[in-house]
Amino acid sequence: MSIHPRRARRAWMEGVTLALPIALGYIPIGFAFGVLANNAGISTLNAVLMSLLVYAGSSQLIAVGLFAGGAPALSIVLTTLVVNLRHLLMAASLSPYLRGWRLTELAAFGYQLTDETFAVHSTTFSNRVVRQPVAFGVNLTAQVSWVFGSWLGCTAGQLIPDVSPLGLDFALPAMFIALLVFQLKETAHVGAALLAGLLSLALSQAGVARWNVIIATVATATLLVLLDRRWTKS
């Protein structure tokens, strides 16, 4: 299917605009990652490569800590697997919207699926049909800002003092709050959010770090589907 070039360009720009709040959060966090990676003895090249190839913020920060502590490679890879397994659920929940996409398009889309791009996509996909250029505009803007932030942290980390007075550390939590509010269209969604949130909090307080998000999400979705069925049957 060919789209008029001007319309395609407008679609790309729409994606870039949708991703601006993500970039606002990714640049400072990427910056922090770059600073920490360098301090842990990871070269600038490797730190930037990690942001290019792995591209998963929390697992990258955890890996830096493990590298600094001299953890063996295998344990770093396994920890990364566990921490990032939640993307399995996100990709599955987006998949019904991606029918008719080419395999290469799916491969590119999945490569840049993060918590934040997932949150934006699941909101826009549930409202309307989203064309590939919009989705890729979101994804590319997000990863470019992440890689740029990481590089900046490696090269200029020592020059810039604390960024916390700007409140930039709250950019991503604020974004999650907004995207969660946009998701709440039915009472059952509010129930799902409350239940999963509290369960995840309880698990993490009980020391079940890294698995808490996956366990809470799977348990909540399963419970609500079962309740759903019981209600519709009776």
Place this chain on the structure above:
Amino acid sequence: MDQKLILYTIVGMALVTYLPRLLPLWLLSARSLPPLVVAWLRYVPPAVLAAMLLPAVLAPERRLNLSVENLYLLAALPTLLVAWRTRSLFWSVVAGMALVAVGRAFLG
């Protein structure tokens, strides 16, 4: 530190991160799923977002903190209102950041 070993580790990390992102897209997007699975998947976005958000806001330093000293908690409620009223991602993020910045300036 041995940069070559770090590079190999990064490649391993990339692989185990990419597969969970890719496989559901390849395996699920081409077929129509049973209604029960579709219903289940509909609960994933609100559930997974809340599961990531609540610990971040209520326990920003890992320990549960429901006091007024928890700046994230103080900022979260007005941010939620802004999101609800404006339906704008941009203004919600700007409001949230401004609240945290102002809170830090005044509360120390």
